[in-house]
Amino acid sequence: xxxxxxxxxxxxxxxxxxxxxxxxxxxxxxxxxxxxxxxxxxxxxxxxxxxxxxxxxxxxxxxxxxxxxxxxxxxxxxxxxxxxxxxxxxxxxxxxxxxxxxxxxxxxxxxxxxxxxxxxxxxxxxxxxxxxxxxxxxxxxxxxxxxxxxxxxxxxxxxxxxxxxxxxxxxxxxxxx
Ligand SMILES: Cc1cc2nc3c(=O)[nH]c(=O)nc-3n(C[C@H](O)[C@H](O)[C@H](O)COP(=O)(O)O)c2cc1C
Numbered sequence: 001x002x003x004x005x006x007x008x009x010x011x012x013x014x015x016x017x018x019x020x021x022x023x024x025x026x027x028x029x030x031x032x033x034x035x036x037x038x039x040x041x042x043x044x045x046x047x048x049x050x051x052x053x054x055x056x057x058x059x060x061x062x063x064x065x066x067x068x069x070x071x072x073x074x075x076x077x078x079x080x081x082x083x084x085x086x087x088x089x090x091x092x093x094x095x096x097x098x099x100x101x102x103x104x105x106x107x108x109x110x111x112x113x114x115x116x117x118x119x120x121x122x123x124x125x126x127x128x129x130x131x132x133x134x135x136x137x138x139x140x141x142x143x144x145x146x147x148x149x150x151x152x153x154x155x156x157x158x159x160x161x162x163x164x165x166x167x168x169x170x171x172x173x174x175x176x177x
Contacts, residue, residue: 003095005096006027006031008176016063017063017171017174017176018061018062018063018064018065018171018174020176021060021065021098021174021176024096024176025037027094028091028094028096031093031094032093033091034093036089036091037056037057038055038056038057039054039055039056039065039067039087039088039089040052040053040054040055040086040087040088040090041053041054041055041067041075041086041087042085042086042087042088043075043078043079043085044078044082044084045081045082046077046078046081046082051074051075053075055068055069057087058166061168063170063171063174064168064169064171065087065102065171066107066166066168066169067087067167068112068166068167069164069167070127070161070163070164070165071163071165072163076165079104079167083104083105084102084103084104085102085169086100086101086102087099087102088100096176096177097177098175098176098177099173099174099175099177100169100171100173100174101172101173101174102169102170102171102173103170103172104167104168104169104170105168106166106167107167107168111166112164112165112166113160115164115166116160116161116164117158117160121153124153124159124161125146125149125150125153126146126149128149128152128153128159128161129142129145129146129149
């Protein structure tokens with residue numbers, strides 16, 4: 001961390017934390033923060049143990065933050081038993097962090113399909129592999145499977161992975177640091 005860092009005045013804050021979040025992520029983009037739209041999603045498993053991983057922020061609306069994932073993933077199992085989550089953005093080069101706590105809800109199949117089709121073709125190829133959260137098999141086998149999904153995508157460009165699921169996180173606490 002080198003600074004100088006963007007200033008933060010607590011006077012005249014917007015009414016909704018999501019508006020301040022949008023201001024801050026725009027500053028992060030202007031300041032050249034690497035992948036500012038990536039965040040950590042923390043969940044809790046059935047035994048009460050925490051888990052965390054990096055995800056892409058898909059959208060923000062009034063106090064709601066969105067992510068998408070596969071319904072066959074480990075996090076999906078965890079969200080089935082406990083919908084309480086935390087999101088964390090760390091923009092260390094501008095010395096900023098945002099912590100969000102809230103409840104995740106599944107969006108409709110239509111919204112999930114729309115999100116899937118908005119992904120790049122490379123991201124759709126990977127998502128179509130369907131091996132999320134599984135132990136990695138041999139690299140050559142993955143490459144062979146990727147070739148198959150590439151062909152499938154060329155033949156049926158509007159194919160949607162049925163297990164792809166968009167979630168919204170309804171925030172009940174947002175901390176700007
Ligand atoms: C930069 C980056 C972005 C990622 N974005 C997503 C994402 O948007 N959705 C997703 O399901 N996994 C994403 N992943 C993979 C997850 O971090 C994780 O490995 C995967 O979802 C399996 O997690 P789980 O076993 O806890 O369910 C991303 C990984 C990285 C490194």
